[in-house]
Amino acid sequence: MKNSQKLLEKIQVRKITQKSRLKFVLKNSLFWTLFALSIIIGGLSFSVILFVLNETEFDLLSQITDSKVELFLGILPFFWVISCVIFLLISIFGIRHTKIGYRYSPFWVFGSSVILSIILGTSFFFTGGAGKIEQIFAENIPIYESVVEKKIALWSMPEQGFLSGEIIEKKEILIIKDWSGKKWKINFENALMRGKMSLNKGEKIKIIGKMSEDIIFIAKEIRPWEGRKMRSNEK
Amino acid sequence: MKILIKDCKGLSDEELVKKSLQDIDYFACIYERYEQKLIRYILRISSFDFAEAEEILQEAFVKVWQNLNEFDETLKFSSWIYRIIHNVTITEWKKSQSKGKDKTQEYDEELFQNLPAKLDLEKEVNQKFVENNIRKILQLIPEKYREILILKFLEEKDYKEISDILKKPSGTVATLINRAKESFRQTAKQENISFII
Numbered sequence: 001m002k003n004s005q006k007l008l009e010k011i012q013v014r015k016i017t018q019k020s021r022l023k024f025v026l027k028n029s030l031f032w033t034l035f036a037l038s039i040i041i042g043g044l045s046f047s048v049i050l051f052v053l054n055e056t057e058f059d060l061l062s063q064i065t066d067s068k069v070e071l072f073l074g075i076l077p078f079f080w081v082i083s084c085v086i087f088l089l090i091s092i093f094g095i096r097h098t099k100i101g102y103r104y105s106p107f108w109v110f111g112s113s114v115i116l117s118i119i120l121g122t123s124f125f126f127t128g129g130a131g132k133i134e135q136i137f138a139e140n141i142p143i144y145e146s147v148v149e150k151k152i153a154l155w156s157m158p159e160q161g162f163l164s165g166e167i168i169e170k171k172e173i174l175i176i177k178d179w180s181g182k183k184w185k186i187n188f189e190n191a192l193m194r195g196k197m198s199l200n201k202g203e204k205i206k207i208i209g210k211m212s213e214d215i216i217f218i219a220k221e222i223r224p225w226e227g228r229k230m231r232s233n234e235k
Numbered sequence: 236m237k238i239l240i241k242d243c244k245g246l247s248d249e250e251l252v253k254k255s256l257q258d259i260d261y262f263a264c265i266y267e268r269y270e271q272k273l274i275r276y277i278l279r280i281s282s283f284d285f286a287e288a289e290e291i292l293q294e295a296f297v298k299v300w301q302n303l304n305e306f307d308e309t310l311k312f313s314s315w316i317y318r319i320i321h322n323v324t325i326t327e328w329k330k331s332q333s334k335g336k337d338k339t340q341e342y343d344e345e346l347f348q349n350l351p352a353k354l355d356l357e358k359e360v361n362q363k364f365v366e367n368n369i370r371k372i373l374q375l376i377p378e379k380y381r382e383i384l385i386l387k388f389l390e391e392k393d394y395k396e397i398s399d400i401l402k403k404p405s406g407t408v409a410t411l412i413n414r415a416k417e418s419f420r421q422t423a424k425q426e427n428i429s430f431i432i
Contacts, residue, residue: 003270003289004263007296011259016297018256021304099307102402 028099035094039116042087044133045080046121051130052077052147057223060154060162060208075150088113152179155206163217164206164225170199174219176207184217191219243268248312256303266296269313273320279385280321281328295323314399317390321382321400368428375422380415387412 010016056075091113095101101109124130138146155164156179163186165178174186186207188199197203204225210218243251243264251268254261270292277288299319306315373381386392386400398405423429 002263002267003293004266007266007293008259008263010293011262011297011300014297016301018303019301019305024302024305100309103398103404105404105406108404 031094031097031101033094035091035098038087038091038094039113040120042084042091042113042117043120044124044129045084045087046117047124047130048080048134049077049084050121050125051134052080054125055147055151075147075154077147079144084117088117091117156180158184158211158217161208161210161220162206163209163211165204167199167201167203167205170201174199174205176205182215184215186217186219187212188219188222192221194221195224197222197224249308252303252306252312255300259300262296262300262303265299265316269316273316276317276320276385276390277324279389280382281324283324283328283331291324291327292320294327295320298323310399311396314392314396317386317392317396317400318402325382368423368426371426372419372422372428375426376415376418379411380418383408383411384415384419 052075088110092106092109095104095109095113104112121130134146134148137144138149152164155162157163163176163178163184165176165184167174168177168183169175172189174188176184176186178184186209188207191207191209197205199205199222206223206225207217207219208221208223210220212218243261246254246264248265248268251261251265255265273292273295274285274288277283277291278285281288281291283291299316302319306312373384376384383397383401386397392400394405394408397403397408401408403411
């Protein structure tokens with residue numbers, strides 16, 4: 001008996017059936033979907049990294065006492081960096097397991113995943129979506145502390161020279177209400193204005209200075225509450 | 236068997252796959268078309284004897300049959316079938332090695348006749364001497380280099396085909412071939428084997 005006949009007999013006797021085309025199509029689609037989703041989530045994570053970095057004032061590091069540096073570092077987006085790296089790895093895993101994934105070198109796969117995530121993340125950041133994601137996380141995940149919450153904590157240390165809040169009155173001095181509702185009289189006579197500010201009622205500001213009495217704060221520098229985007233317009 | 240081999244003549248591999256999906260008898264044509272080539276390939280990349288190679292091929296073809304729907308025409312059918320045979324053979328070979336069957340690899344005559352020239356080795360000294368030494372060197376070089384030398388210089392596959400068979404990027408294949416040639420030369424040097432007069 002010819003070997004080819006033996007083979008057909010073997011297949012028929014063992015009742016070996018073919019796996020359906022759908023199974024292979026689904027498997028391949030699953031890995032492409034995993035790749036696409038990971039790029040999207042990685043991109044979103046990258047957009048939040050940009051958002052947080054935009055909110056972080058690195059020049060403060062020199063002015064913060066050692067004991068409070070931890071608070072400053074806490075603002076940095078470690079969670080999002082880890083998330084970005086994890087989803088980048090998942091996207092590489094996804095594409096490597098597609099039917100044609102092996103044709104691309106690991107360097108090419110890594111590079112293209114990074115570039116796609118950066119493009120997507122940057123676009124999302126500029127459309128304002130990153131802040132919303134951050135907010136959704138803060139609202140829905142109890143252990144997650146948003147960058148705004150961390151920023152409030154950092155800028156609510158009058159004894160350390162950092163104060164922030166909303167202007168409720170402007171005369172020769174500013175009267176602001178901090179995030180706990182306490183009113184402060186701000187002497188801003190010699191203060192440096194950094195960024196575009198009108199200092200009108202309702203505006204939120206950050207102040208670097210010195211607390212002189214319980215409710216009086218002498219401002220050395222005033223900045224708008226928003227991050228670097230606003231400050232980038234300054235002259 | 237209702238389909239005669241002559242009925243398959245003139246049909247491409249891809250057409251045979253389509254027909255096999257409708258009628259299993261056409262699958263025998265695929266088997267017969269590739270049987271000799273693939274048995275030779277199994278013998279080249281493993282230590283199996285001829286009977287074992289035939290058995291491996293049968294089992295590998297059962298796998299081919301099961302996965303026939305996976306084949307898509309963006310790939311050459313021969314690359315796809317070589318990939319399956321390669322994987323089954325390597326798996327079975329490793330299994331047999333772990334069971335303690337420590338066999339010496341045997342290579343066919345063609346290997347020893349063609350490889351020296353293809354590896355840019357200069358004038359052959361003595362055919363028997365060359366054969367024995369190539370056999371020795373191939374046993375000593377790493378498996379990843381051995382299999383790529385066999386695919387490139389004996390199976391005469393191009394980079395794209397080797398890439399599809401081994402599921403490695405073409406660039407990696409090119410690098411592996413260069414390293415394999417270097418490994419071959421280095422091993423020859425270490426063993427004090429010279430192919431140059």
